[in-house]
Amino acid sequence: MYYVELLLVGLVWGCTYAMMALGLTLVYGLLRILHVAQATVFTLGAYVGLLVANHAGSLAAAFVAAALAAGALGPVIYRLVYQPILDKPPFVALVASIGVLIAMEDGFRLIFGPYGLSFAKNTWFTTAYSFAGMTLNLVQIWMVVAALVLLSVFAVFASRTRAGVAWRATVSDPPMAEGFGVSVTGVRYLAFFIASVLAGIAGVLVGLLNNLVEPGMGAVISYKGLAIIVLGGLGNVPGTLVASLVLGVVESYGTVFLDKVMDRDAIAFLFLIIVLMIRPQGLLGKAG
Amino acid sequence: MSLKSPSKLLAAAALAAAFAVPAAAQNIRIGFHAPLTGFAASDGKTALQGAELAVEQINAAGGIHGRKLELVVQDDQAKPDQALPLANKYIGEGLKVVISGSYSGPTRAAAGVFQNAKIPYISAYAIHPDITRAGNFVFRTSFMGEVQGRAAVKLIGDNLKKKKVTLLTLNNDFGQALSAGFKEAAGKFGVQVASEYTYAMGDRQFGSIVASVKKDGPEVLYVSGYFFNGGPLVAQLRAGGVSVPIVGTEGFDTHNFISIAKDAAEGVIITTSLDRDTKLPEMRQFIDDYEKRFNVGAEMVAASTHTAVNVVAVAMRKVGADDPVKLREAIAATKDLSVATGRISFNALGEVYKAAQIQIIKGGKFRYYAVIDDPVLLAPPTK
Numbered sequence: 001m002y003y004v005e006l007l008l009v010g011l012v013w014g015c016t017y018a019m020m021a022l023g024l025t026l027v028y029g030l031l032r033i034l035h036v037a038q039a040t041v042f043t044l045g046a047y048v049g050l051l052v053a054n055h056a057g058s059l060a061a062a063f064v065a066a067a068l069a070a071g072a073l074g075p076v077i078y079r080l081v082y083q084p085i086l087d088k089p090p091f092v093a094l095v096a097s098i099g100v101l102i103a104m105e106d107g108f109r110l111i112f113g114p115y116g117l118s119f120a121k122n123t124w125f126t127t128a129y130s131f132a133g134m135t136l137n138l139v140q141i142w143m144v145v146a147a148l149v150l151l152s153v154f155a156v157f158a159s160r161t162r163a164g165v166a167w168r169a170t171v172s173d174p175p176m177a178e179g180f181g182v183s184v185t186g187v188r189y190l191a192f193f194i195a196s197v198l199a200g201i202a203g204v205l206v207g208l209l210n211n212l213v214e215p216g217m218g219a220v221i222s223y224k225g226l227a228i229i230v231l232g233g234l235g236n237v238p239g240t241l242v243a244s245l246v247l248g249v250v251e252s253y254g255t256v257f258l259d260k261v262m263d264r265d266a267i268a269f270l271f272l273i274i275v276l277m278i279r280p281q282g283l284l285g286k287a288g
Numbered sequence: 289m290s291l292k293s294p295s296k297l298l299a300a301a302a303l304a305a306a307f308a309v310p311a312a313a314q315n316i317r318i319g320f321h322a323p324l325t326g327f328a329a330s331d332g333k334t335a336l337q338g339a340e341l342a343v344e345q346i347n348a349a350g351g352i353h354g355r356k357l358e359l360v361v362q363d364d365q366a367k368p369d370q371a372l373p374l375a376n377k378y379i380g381e382g383l384k385v386v387i388s389g390s391y392s393g394p395t396r397a398a399a400g401v402f403q404n405a406k407i408p409y410i411s412a413y414a415i416h417p418d419i420t421r422a423g424n425f426v427f428r429t430s431f432m433g434e435v436q437g438r439a440a441v442k443l444i445g446d447n448l449k450k451k452k453v454t455l456l457t458l459n460n461d462f463g464q465a466l467s468a469g470f471k472e473a474a475g476k477f478g479v480q481v482a483s484e485y486t487y488a489m490g491d492r493q494f495g496s497i498v499a500s501v502k503k504d505g506p507e508v509l510y511v512s513g514y515f516f517n518g519g520p521l522v523a524q525l526r527a528g529g530v531s532v533p534i535v536g537t538e539g540f541d542t543h544n545f546i547s548i549a550k551d552a553a554e555g556v557i558i559t560t561s562l563d564r565d566t567k568l569p570e571m572r573q574f575i576d577d578y579e580k581r582f583n584v585g586a587e588m589v590a591a592s593t594h595t596a597v598n599v600v601a602v603a604m605r606k607v608g609a610d611d612p613v614k615l616r617e618a619i620a621a622t623k624d625l626s627v628a629t630g631r632i633s634f635n636a637l638g639e640v641y642k643a644a645q646i647q648i649i650k651g652g653k654f655r656y657y658a659v660i661d662d663p664v665l666l667a668p669p670t671k
Contacts, residue, residue: 002503114329135498137528252496256485256497264487
């Protein structure tokens, strides 16, 4: 049962990664930008969620507020940071993105203080369910539920709606899509909005799961997100999801069996190196 | 004063030059570096406040032979690569003594520089063993990790009367030293280390460790770390249904630990240098004055920098502030000096001896639990 519990812990971590990495892969698919600054959106979501939860006492309101705040910030970053440099080589956007991440991290530190904040009443965290010798708390359960629901909604959106078709068309051939009357700019804003809403919700969930919201909380998960989209095959959405879950599980076992040798983040990148040596195209191969 | 126009700049330069001439009542400048930005910024800020309070108190009481103390503060971001330029700047400015209010990384890197320059250097709370090994100009006012680990064994074996322990160890020098000291002394108190899991500075999610602790079923946990990772760790252990006593270290000695872990912090016992219920006048006064001055409870980090400044001040009263070699001798001779962290003495290596204060968190506050004053068990290394 211990091994099953570790598996569950890993799947919960994997769901966190999935919600972050899906956004990264969306942005990469459209613009070939490694959107490291997604971490900023994630952290903003966590702070907004925490402040609303602590003042209004409602987690539902916290999630709505976090999704809206994050959903607004992503497109703003696109408009102000990426759009003016779209004609430059991709590394220019990457450098700009890292710049935004560092600046915003210190911004959070100035506004909310360096110490980190925790939820006044984290009932999801303290409500635990035990079965067969294993314990899961409500945050862990909601993490999985949220990932499943949001990613399913996204799958339906991508395959069944006009906007979804427009998005897929723009990914595979932007000039052709534009020729058929698709607003490429609109698709980009939409992609940043979706990516950011997912990141914002993930931020609140991770804040609840860690019982801590702090200025630098997004950095590691964002760099890991980059590792995941490479693992999944760049721009490949199903590959990204598989890579997220596999990495979560590898980390869960790694943190208790390899802990004397290397830490959790090192495990993630070692795993990346090994996979890329065996399958340079990523776990499920590159997108179309 | 803003220095926008060239004429003002010139005037300022002239003014600075005028002050550069040695004057009888010139301030005594003490170097002080701490991580004021970056991941360790909260400890850095607290450390600076402790030192500032000490300087204010000493100056209010007339300073050192009529001269006022002045801190020359630099930010090291807790990064070793900031330490060399910073140390050289202090040396270039002719400072005669420097205090580290920082972590081991920068402190260890700077220690050698100050040793070579023959300038006394006091590490207030950085714990790496190599720091004082840099030479006889380097001192430390905090417990070494090993010493604190040994105190925890005695606490668990003698006071709590528990035997089977699981260690949750932060994988930096602080955590490793605590763990090493703990394991070394475990046998003497009949304490058995059932298992040990290590985690990284950046970890905030401990689901796999919580599951492992439940599988191992220890009677007590010995947890190292700081408030920002230890706080979530303790909260996640409690939420995951682990109810055995948790023994922590001075890394948890901050109200931030309690404000993050909240109810889960209740009953956590730590080994530290600060007793909130102390009757020692110097420690009592520090705790009360700190709270009055900064509107926040005193912490180990601040008590340590406050101690370091006072060690320097006491030495300066004896031998003056201008000869670093004499100053070193006076600091080295510190014996049974009552300060914010208790009654302290230095050994030949420049390491401190003091009693270990055991505090328990009750009603959201650190309270007295026990004191371990065992000169043999808590003897710092001499080489």
